[in-house]
Amino acid sequence: MTSQKTTQDPTAKIKRFFASSQHSTPLLVIDLDVIAANFEVIKSGMPAADLFYAVKANPARPVLERLVALGSKFDAASVFEIEDCILAGAKPSDISFGNTIKKPADIERAFKLGVDLFAFDSAGELEKLAKLAPGSKVFCRILTENAGADWPLSRKFGCELDMAVELMEQAHALGLVAYGISFHVGSQQTDPGQWETALSRTAWVFSELKKRSIELAMINLGGGYPAHYRDDVPDFEEYAKAIEASLCKHFSDNRPSLMIEPGRAIAASAGVMQTEVVLVSEKRLDADRRWVFLDVGMFGGLAETMDEAIKYAFRTEKDGSPSGIVAIAGPTCDGMDVLYEQTAYKMPLDLAVGDLVWIDATGAYTATYSAVGFNGFDPLKVHCI
């Protein structure tokens, strides 16, 4: 799978860029050709599904423009992301307002811009949608398990199945199009089997609503398809196969249309972060490990290292020389700004202040997470090539 190979071996284009001249660090570089390659892998791996790129993974304008050119649709988390998509050339009818939590004014604005597809998971949100986006297509997000996900999504989104049935009936009664069901098995989901439970639950909602004469038309399979960081993950085709098997099992007679919302799987492997070693130190005279401090950390774009959840792959300019165990931390005065202390990482013993370190597969959920000015440091800079 393209997205995986590029992770372990950054593209020639990115290598050339970093080699071409001095760059201030930290700097995130995005190779738009990898964005395109990942899009094609997923699109061709699941041709029956409408691909809605999860904008929050990486909303950089050139990324959105490239995806518009490829025919992508877009899953937006806020009205601001909707505006970004439109400015990048997307048709409003190709945008889903996928956040189940929306301010009334933002729903109104999205509807006026031409968006007519909205997520919800509660009676309160349905009331807003009926009033401010009348006649729109709505899909209800259901709760599901997040087992196997490196970045679980907790109980924040979704509702129980019997409630989903009630709400969809209510949506219909309110003049909205009771369009479909969505779920999310958790981000960086390493187990393709997790869609089976969710689809079995979805099928129950479909059949209950059919009994009430409401025919749903769509299943939103969500995101969760993983990127290749330090550890191996299944190829996208394994997810496609597992999902297809579950669809055959639960929807054999009447296949609904499908939406998928990959974000990480499209953007992560397209990005490489160049950072610099600020300090290598030890905590005691007979220390068994060194601490390596980089000029980027948890508040500079690597928020997903929280609880050491996402395990990035690092490269240094001295790779190949003898190495030893390290803890890796960021440059701020905050004790939480430690990337890895429990996970055993190794780096060259001759790593020194000023050496460059590259962090692969940092194209997703990095730049926009970075703090606006914590400890006085600027947010992460991004450059698309």
Added chain:
Amino acid sequence: MTSQKTTQDPTAKIKRFFASSQHSTPLLVIDLDVIAANFEVIKSGMPAADLFYAVKANPARPVLERLVALGSKFDAASVFEIEDCILAGAKPSDISFGNTIKKPADIERAFKLGVDLFAFDSAGELEKLAKLAPGSKVFCRILTENAGADWPLSRKFGCELDMAVELMEQAHALGLVAYGISFHVGSQQTDPGQWETALSRTAWVFSELKKRSIELAMINLGGGYPAHYRDDVPDFEEYAKAIEASLCKHFSDNRPSLMIEPGRAIAASAGVMQTEVVLVSEKRLDADRRWVFLDVGMFGGLAETMDEAIKYAFRTEKDGSPSGIVAIAGPTCDGMDVLYEQTAYKMPLDLAVGDLVWIDATGAYTATYSAVGFNGFDPLKVHCI
């Protein structure tokens, strides 16, 4: 203690401001008079200590200017914070570069600006300081326990005692002024007794160095003095008393000069955040709790709710009416953006979309933590009055 009373009862000035006109939410308002009152409480509570305000807690220009006018000194986490302090009117000789992890170029720049007081905890950093800030005063940060802290600082900063002794001797040999020892007992430290262990450890380093004919002149007692959030905390005078008792015990004959670095205790209670309810929902038909979604969350300035560490106090415009258990979450599509799910919070049963909610004591570690644009949302706005 002033800082505590204002937390539970926002100042008339803040109330007037919010009542005066419509404001977009979320918005953080800082009452500079509370900054000043908190400064005076701490200054008069420990008159022997030099007060270095921890800029990272809240680096807003008007906050820094007010503190300059009051005669505060400053603890800076980066060269950018040093520049901010100077632009706010601080003398470079009143600024401590308190981060033990500094880029060589940043040390050079700070030294050129006139800063001559630096923290370190490793041989690598000492080399940089000797070369780029020759003759400066340096203090070595030692490891200490963080028991009792709501926001512990882990093992990221500091070194073991025997190493501190070696490093200070080395500092002296390198032509630096071996000035003192620092430690940090953990942020939002609720146990005044925690300074005792740290001071006993500090005394050991002092005496070992004395044997090697190096007389240290200063103890940096760090920060950690708590703010009053939802739960009661000891008054500052209890910290001052406990520290004084430990100083008498360990440094009776030859009292060194003292530095303290309060940040949270000065800035937190000065801030009130005005936010808006985006949605109130339930997850099941027979739910025992509601979910309240605000337009600010973990990525919009409330990062310290991570693991529900800091427990903020909330007020709503309907307080007093019957209330029930709620989970509280932010507006983004990220499942991690949940403020409180385990901690039992209650809010009025008639709380509705669009209602205003105020979060007290949000003046510290909020605005600068906020993400630059996660999910397309703008960073938190701040207004000082």
